[in-house]
Structure formats: C-alpha cells, structure tokens
Amino acid sequence: MTCYACNYELKPGTTTYFVDLKSCMVIVKNVPCLKCDKCGEVFYSDEVAERLDDIIKQVRSLVTEIAVIEYTDNKAA
Ligand SMILES: [Zn+2]
Known part of the structure; x- marks a missing residue:
C-alpha cells in the first residue's frame, strides 16, 4: 500500500487519534495505522476506523471534558 x-x-x-466533539475531547492512544515516512500522512484500515467510531460513540456519552484511552480491539472492553 502506498501513500x-x-x-x-x-x-x-x-x-494517537484525537477528536474534538465540541462537548468533549477524546484522545485514543496506540491506534494501529499506516504511516508515510515522507509526508507524515497517517491512514487507518477500515477495521480500525470502525473501531475508532465505536470507541468515540461509547466515550462521548460518558465524558464531559477530556478522555484519554488506550486503543483496544476488544469490543467488550
Ligand atoms: Zn506521503
């Protein structure tokens, strides 16, 4: 795969994935990605992008300011 x-x-x-949801900010650490050494672009697989969506949805209802969480593949976590 190329950039x-x-x-x-x-x-x-x-x-580290960072999103500002207006009501709160979510920081997800150690997110698997593909990185371009030349221009610094970062790409996520569809699977990881979907997982990030799930994490954000879960967290946004619980958090009022800032959440810092570790990425995990485990949907039950
Ligand atoms: Zn590039």
Whole structure:
C-alpha cells in the first residue's frame, strides 16, 4: 500500500487519534495505522476506523471534558 498523497511506501505503526466533539475531547492512544515516512500522512484500515467510531460513540456519552484511552480491539472492553 502506498501513500495517497505522495505515493511513498506506507509503513505499519501506531499513532494517537484525537477528536474534538465540541462537548468533549477524546484522545485514543496506540491506534494501529499506516504511516508515510515522507509526508507524515497517517491512514487507518477500515477495521480500525470502525473501531475508532465505536470507541468515540461509547466515550462521548460518558465524558464531559477530556478522555484519554488506550486503543483496544476488544469490543467488550
Ligand atoms: Zn506521503
């Protein structure tokens, strides 16, 4: 897989995902991703993107300000 922006080869890694939901902010650490060494773009697989959506939905109803959570594949967690 190559970078959509510059066609450089993507390498697997982890990143910190950050989203501002207005009512609160959510930071998810150690999210698996593909990274471009050249331009710094970060890409998520569909699976990870869906999992992030789930995490955000769960967290936004519980959190009023800032949540910092570890990424996990386990949907029961
Ligand atoms: Zn790139």
